[in-house]
Amino acid sequence: MITLAALSVAYADGRRALDDLDLSIAPGERVALIGPSGAGKTTLLRVIGASLRPTAGQLQLDGVDPWALGSGPLQALRARIGKMHQAPPIPPRQRVITAVLAGRLGQWPLWRAVASLVYPLDIAGTRAVLEPLGLAERLFDRCDQLSGGQLQRVALARLFYQKPEIVLADEPVSALDPALARSVAVALNEDAKRRDVTLIASLHAVDLALSEFSRVIGLREGRIVFDRPAAQVLTADIDALYAGASHAAAHDTPDQHVPSAKPRLTRCA
Amino acid sequence: MQPVTPRVMPRRGLMLTALVLAAVAASVWRLDLIAAFAEGQDSLGELLGFLQRFAAPDTSPAFLAKVGQGAIETLAISLIGTLLAVIGGVALALPASGRLGRLGQLASRFILNLLRSVPELVWATLTVLAAGLGPFAGTLALALHTTGVLGRLYAEALENAPPAPEAALRGAGSGAAAAFLYGTLPAVAPQWVAYGLYRWEMNIRMAAILGFVGAGGLGAQLYYALSLFHEAQAATLIVAMLVLSLAVDALSGWLRRRLVVA
Known part of the structure; x- marks a missing residue:
């Protein structure tokens, strides 16, 4: 409430x-x-x-x-609390998977955040939220290779991943x-x-x-x-x-x- | 509107040329260069003879092995020195960009200025006194000066990075460190890496020179060879420095293109 x-x-x-x-x-x-x-x-x-x-x-x-x-x-x-913005606040050089995983930073301990930068820890979970948005095949692409609409859907995937x-x-x-x-x-x-x-x-x-x-x-x-x-x-x-x-x-x-x-x-x- | 045509030829170019010629003439006269040339008719021959002894570098396997050791030492000094400077630069750039309050910013900026304004050679003479002759002193000297240079560049990159991604992660409950790693680091990392590699190129040359004040590596060997008039060995060492420097330039340039542009 x-x-x-x-x-x-x-x-x-x-x-x-x-x-x-x-x-x-x-x-x-x-x-x-x-x-x-x-x-x-x-x-x-x-x-x-x-x-x-x-x-x-x-x-x-x-x-x-x-x-x-x-x-x-x-x-x-x-x-x-999940937030979505008009301009997705995602660094251009970040990979789609990292941008989505960032949704759980508030729930992860710091060691997990650092480890996931070295190698993404939840590839299956990320794919599962990107799939319905039609972006599963862009999982490892960099965000500056996406269109504006695709980027906003990545922001949406981050939000869904945060639950x-x-x-x-x-x-x-x-x-x-x-x-x-x-x-x-x-x-x-x-x-x-x-x-x-x-x-x-x-x-x-x-x-x-x-x-x-x-x-x-x-x-x-x-x-x-x-x-x-x-x-x-x-x-x-x-x-x-x-x-x-x-x-x-x-x-x-x-x-x-x-x-x-x-x-x-x-x-x- | 009519273009304004000067009634007399502008004389500025003429006066500048005259001034430069006068300065050159005054310098030649002041340094007694003409007299030195007149006297040095036979010393010119001596100079040529001196250079000739450099024309046949020492390529005996024993000496080449020693040069190889020196080259590895110089490479290690530059690499570890630059790496320490990258770590120190990041550690000081975070407060210097104003992330830890005004006091931390002023303090870290002061430290960076101090480190940067003392040249590597002066740091090396100090570290040789403090830590003794050898590669450790050279590494430390490079690390100290380069920390000052990189810290300032890194802080500027941080200040210019867009704040929105990190702010959004903080708003979603992320801790400060994680929000920085996922929100701001991707924006500054390519610049940080490029600056680090560029300083490494400069440091490989500087590491070769630092040997002259006792800080190890190829420079130290070159200093001994020249002191003992072993021109053939000195020639080998100079070639080795050139090769090492070119190799590092090429490697660093390749890495920068791959990591930063791609």
Whole structure:
């Protein structure tokens, strides 16, 4: 269970990225976050992922406040949360197998991480997650030999290999073509359903949010505009959410957490 | 707009030429080179005779075996010295890139500057005093100076590496060391290896020279041979140095192409 109580995140200049949010997400829910750029979607995902400390209010993951934990338990908690990014943060020269194995670094002792750099320790396990994504034959290729779409699927394989209890995906499909975007969104949802884990993804593609996810939250200027089961979201909700905030104008507002609004997938990092 | 045509020929080139000629003339006059040549009519013959004795290198099997030993020693000095410097360079580059706080950064940068600003030959005279004559002193001298050079280059590579991959692994619960190994090392490793190999090429030549101050290897043998006017043996040693240096250049160049470009 993920619970946010009166939670706010303020920038140094006093502007609020998240403004007094109350929200709870039950295990197994598949939530799509939608809203114009700069609405606070990335900030919200970083807060839930225990990467960004809220300036006010409280976050609880299964009844535990991550920021009350010491660094050891906090690290162990983060190892149970999987994250996906718009630009896969994978070094270009890394082999696909190493990039996937890195998903378990939070669970492995250091000696195992070092040994696996010398010779990959779980070739069968890596192949098993790459196979359904159609990348099994690229196992030993270097990541800079892959296309942007293939690289995002390697990031997906890393996430599946980690087997996290909460999956947080920040614009995972924004840089992909529509067909590939749908297949990645479907794969994320299938994995969450099969393993009965929580999935929260921010999306620009409203159609994917409505067709693939179980719950949709509309976010604007750091506040929740609507929060409904996907089947009950009305066209009027969507229109109100994006009204006046054209994409071009929204991209001009500085967003401190998204490194670049443009896809940077030609290179790995 | 009309191009501006100068009304007089620019005189800068003329003045520069005159200045250079004047400097050359002044130097020749100051060093008494003309007088030295006039006096040295017969010493020129002596010089040629001296060079002639180098034309027939000593190729007796006993001496060649000794040269082989010296070459292996020089190779070992350069290899171990560079390897120690790679280890020391990495150990100092991590704090010097600011990973362990401001204090660690200042301290390690100071150490790197100190190591780098003292040349190998000066380090060698110090290590020979401290550790005695022989290859150990040479190895230590090379390692100390090269650590300073590599540490700075390695730290710069670290500072320029993209931070996102390591940050993402930390966010997924990875420890600091593992996140560095999987997130940042792949980005800097090719540069680190290339710098290390390049310094090895330089160190094989330096290892040959360090023998002159008593730090072992081919240099020490060359110093003895020259001191005792054994020109034939000196010639063999110079050829051996040349061959060793060319071989290491070729090997290192091949390795760099394979490891870094591929």
